Amino acid sequence: MAEYNAPLRDMRFVLHEVFDAPKLWARLPALAETVDVDTADAILEEAAKVTGQLIAPLNRSGDEEGAQWNDGVVTTPAGFKEAYQTYIEGGWVGLGGNPEFNGMGMPKMLSVQFEEMLYSANSSFALYSALSSGACLAIDAHASQELKEKFLPPLYEGRWAGSMCLTEAHAGTDLGIIRTRAEPHADGTYKITGSKIFITGGEQDLTENIIHLVLAKLPDAPAGARGISLFLVPKVMVKEDGSLGEQNAVSCGSIEHKMGIKASATCVMNFDGATGYLVGEVNKGLAAMFTMMNYERLSIGIQGIGCAEASYQSAVEYANERIQSRAPTGPQNKDQAADPIMVHPDVRRMLLTMKALTEGGRAFACLVGEQLDISKFSTDVEEQKQAADMVALLTPIAKAFFTDNGLESCVHGQQVFGGHGYIREWGQEQLVRDVRIAQIYEGTNGIQALDLAGRKVVSNGGEFVKIFANLVRESVAQPGTLYAKETLEALERLEKVTNWLINEAAQNPNEVGAASVEYLHLFGYTAYAWMWSRMATAAQAKIAEDEAFYSGKLATASFYFQRLMPRTLGLEASICAGSTSLYELAAEQF
Numbered sequence: 001m002a003e004y005n006a007p008l009r010d011m012r013f014v015l016h017e018v019f020d021a022p023k024l025w026a027r028l029p030a031l032a033e034t035v036d037v038d039t040a041d042a043i044l045e046e047a048a049k050v051t052g053q054l055i056a057p058l059n060r061s062g063d064e065e066g067a068q069w070n071d072g073v074v075t076t077p078a079g080f081k082e083a084y085q086t087y088i089e090g091g092w093v094g095l096g097g098n099p100e101f102n103g104m105g106m107p108k109m110l111s112v113q114f115e116e117m118l119y120s121a122n123s124s125f126a127l128y129s130a131l132s133s134g135a136c137l138a139i140d141a142h143a144s145q146e147l148k149e150k151f152l153p154p155l156y157e158g159r160w161a162g163s164m165c166l167t168e169a170h171a172g173t174d175l176g177i178i179r180t181r182a183e184p185h186a187d188g189t190y191k192i193t194g195s196k197i198f199i200t201g202g203e204q205d206l207t208e209n210i211i212h213l214v215l216a217k218l219p220d221a222p223a224g225a226r227g228i229s230l231f232l233v234p235k236v237m238v239k240e241d242g243s244l245g246e247q248n249a250v251s252c253g254s255i256e257h258k259m260g261i262k263a264s265a266t267c268v269m270n271f272d273g274a275t276g277y278l279v280g281e282v283n284k285g286l287a288a289m290f291t292m293m294n295y296e297r298l299s300i301g302i303q304g305i306g307c308a309e310a311s312y313q314s315a316v317e318y319a320n321e322r323i324q325s326r327a328p329t330g331p332q333n334k335d336q337a338a339d340p341i342m343v344h345p346d347v348r349r350m351l352l353t354m355k356a357l358t359e360g361g362r363a364f365a366c367l368v369g370e371q372l373d374i375s376k377f378s379t380d381v382e383e384q385k386q387a388a389d390m391v392a393l394l395t396p397i398a399k400a401f402f403t404d405n406g407l408e409s410c411v412h413g414q415q416v417f418g419g420h421g422y423i424r425e426w427g428q429e430q431l432v433r434d435v436r437i438a439q440i441y442e443g444t445n446g447i448q449a450l451d452l453a454g455r456k457v458v459s460n461g462g463e464f465v466k467i468f469a470n471l472v473r474e475s476v477a478q479p480g481t482l483y484a485k486e487t488l489e490a491l492e493r494l495e496k497v498t499n500w501l502i503n504e505a506a507q508n509p510n511e512v513g514a515a516s517v518e519y520l521h522l523f524g525y526t527a528y529a530w531m532w533s534r535m536a537t538a539a540q541a542k543i544a545e546d547e548a549f550y551s552g553k554l555a556t557a558s559f560y561f562q563r564l565m566p567r568t569l570g571l572e573a574s575i576c577a578g579s580t581s582l583y584e585l586a587a588e589q590f
Contacts, residue, residue, distance in 0.1 A: 250269065
């Protein structure tokens with residue numbers, strides 16, 4: 001099993017050469033004095049050491065041992081606690097946090113690279129701090145100043161962790177039917193009563209406190225999603241001076257026994273009249289929680305990229321070392337009994353598919369990070385709004401397309417290993433198991449597709465798509481842009497299908513759901529075409545400086561456009577076939 005090494009060369013290429021992040025940071029006042037090229041590179045270098053040398057070695061042992069539950073106490077696998085302590089000493093939990101409360105204030109364009117490293121190294125370990133980062137965002141955006149001052153610094157420090165408590169046994173996607181109740185008290189606090197399931201990191205032994213963000217309903221709340229409020233519920237009560245007090249009425253009833261991410265504790269959490277504090281406004285909790293959920297959706301999308309990168313690194317090493325049969329064109333390694341399997345066309349097809357999808361995803365994640373940074377830090381109101389619209393459009397694509405591609409890539413990686421890919425000691429089967437959950441949690445990929453097609457496209461008549469199309473056209477219109485024609489053809493196909501979907505949905509509501517998954521994939525491949533056009537153009541401009549790296553980038557771009565982009569033709573045909581065939585079969589005929 002190959003050791004994980006962060007792809008720093010490619011990350012720097014995307015960040016500095018394709019997106020010219022330092023130029024953006026220099027014009028955003030909140031970032032201009034915080035980060036530059038040297039700072040970013042130093043952070044990436046240190047992150048590579050932490051993830052590769054400290055966290056990755058715990059991945060397989062953590063999977064073998066798993067998180068353990070005993071009478072309400074959860075124990076993480078051997079080595080996790082010590083590694084987490086070293087991890088938080090580096091300030092990694094607060095990398096993108098608000099400096100006002102001791103966060104580092106780094107841009108999202110940089111933190112997405114770090115998140116990828118974490119998920120590549122050890123998805124289970126990554127989840128403990130990912131939930132903390134998301135909780136911090138929601139608290140920072142919606143909580144009172146008092147709650148921010150009390151809870152954010154120790155969360156950023158990593159001494160405390162966060163969790164997101166939404167799902168109940170009967171309420172997953174449909175949160176409007178949750179039963180957890182919040183009873184107001186005269187002192188301004190609330191008593192929270194109910195049970196939540198599938199709570200990542202709801203209980204663990206890494207931190208001295210856990211801050212739960214809990215969705216609940218007040219006694220007089222309106223029905224459905226309009227009656228949901230958000231509450232901050234600490235595991236251990238916090239005194240006025242910030243020290244820890246008595247245990248709150250929160251307990252872990254059990255942990256799930258899962259297919260993958262076994263070292264991540266997925267908990268049943270019971271709230272038995274626990275003290276909680278309102279975050280944001282009464283009955284506006286779902287909107288506040290979406291601040292955290294949208295962060296987590298991008299983060300979980302990046303889990304797909306991270307697992308795919310880890311799988312790719314192992315598969316490449318194996319393909320160069322494993323000798324089986326001869327190349328179709330004749331022996332390439334005449335002094336041995338067979339050639340490395342790297343010579344075989346199908347092995348190359350799988351590896352190039354992994355490489356093209358993973359590197360395309362890395363660039364697309366940087367694009368989403370760029371738009372998040374602009375929407376947060378720009379002083380231009382119009383630019384800020386456009387970026388926010390782009391974030392709304394691109395987030396469901398990032399979550400679903402990254403993770404669908406992540407599973408495809410990890411299965412390819414396993415297949416390269418043949419029978420050894422099915423054996424635990426090689427690591428590929430764990431990656432397949434670990435990445436599979438990313439298509440399910442934080443909103444299943446089918447729900448992401450519905451969000452994209454229904455809310456982000458049809459409901460506004462394609463306005464967000466027009467903004468995206470303008471950005472693509474402006475980009476490929478630059479002199480010397482490679483694959484401009486192919487990218488525009490893909491964009492025009494997307495626009496054509498978008499218009500078809502908007503028109504058909506007005507006549508038949510089933511069309512949105514029938515088309516949504518294929519539409520998201522069509523959008524994803526089109527967005528990747530834009531990314532590969534930008535990467536190929538940047539590579540061509542500097543090929544004389546590092547021929548090995550840049551020629552490899554150009555060859556991968558060629559593969560993407562020749563072998564992966566044609567998938568959009570089938571997607572277009574499937575979408576435009578309409579929904580009729582989905583409803584020709586009666587329920588009892590299934």
